[in-house]
Amino acid sequence: MPYNINRPGLHLFTTLISTADLAAHLDDAGWVVCDCRHDLANTAAGLQAYAGSHIPGARFVHLDEDLSAPLTGRNGRHPLLAPGNFAQWLGELGISNASQVVAYDASGGVYAARLWWMLRWMGHEAAAVLDGGWDAWLNALHPITDQIPVIKAARFASRPRTDLLLDTETIAANLGKPGPLLLDARSPDRFRGENETLDPVAGRIPGAANRFFRLNLDAGGRFKPAAALRQEFNAVIGAAAPADVVHYCGSGVSACHNLLAMEIAGLTGSRLYPGSWSEWVADPSRPIEKD
Secondary structure (H helix, E strand, O other): OOOOOOOOOOOOOOEHHHHHHHHHOOOOOOEEEOOOOOOOOOOOOOHHHHHHHHHOOEEEEEHHHHHHOOOOOOOOOOOOOOOHHHHHHHHHHHOOOEEEEEEEEEOOOOOHHHHHHHHOOOEEEEEEEEEEEEEEEOOOOOOOOOOOOEEEEEEEOOOOOHHHHHHHHHHHHHHOOOOEEEEEEOOOHHHOOOOOOOOOOEEEOOEEEEEOHHHHHHOOOOOOHHHHHHHHHHHHHHHOOOOHHEEEOOOOOOHHHHHHHHHHHOOOOOOOOOOHHHHHOOOOOOOOOOO
């Protein structure tokens, strides 16, 4: 079961948070802000941007170094950390079971959503993504700084929720059978097996449907309203219950964006295939589809 934060008068943010709400809590000792800016083509860019300026008090979080386990060649491009290792890192970052965590990036929330989902996986509900991210914060003229915060370590006791994910073996065993609906968050051309630039094999897992994660955002880079997201996801998943939807992408990152969008829409309980396409194709015997 998820941990609860019992502080009188505390409102938990569990999906999105506005720039105004975050600005009102910058001095709250119970809040931890995480800068998740990243660039897949230049993995040093996020830290460079953070060093230049960031939200006051924010800690920098690196997708490859902090939110991913070492690569083995068979576990995908961004494999999940062992729960104990992740919990230890959270404590070192100053996150406890009583913290309200806010994650942001400059990419529509795709990297921030990875941290958001991993915290939920650890049983921590008080985690939210800054709607509009870094650009929205700047546009609202909220304060920024280049000062690196002094972090006081905390203790984070994890309670991993195995009900929030599916592994490769389970997915392979259920191919062609009634069961989970696989929802691919990659762009339509990659879903069809065209223009693959990140993984060595193009295509998709047989039977999967497609919901490009960028469709979750409006023209201003914020998440669409809950009602719009609910209508759009229902058009894709059809009669499938949210709990029967399993999200994947190239490496288990952008799929978290779809997970977050479904939660915003009130379609709760969908799951993640963390290894995603990059783990699936690491074994050439696994079947693939292309259009």
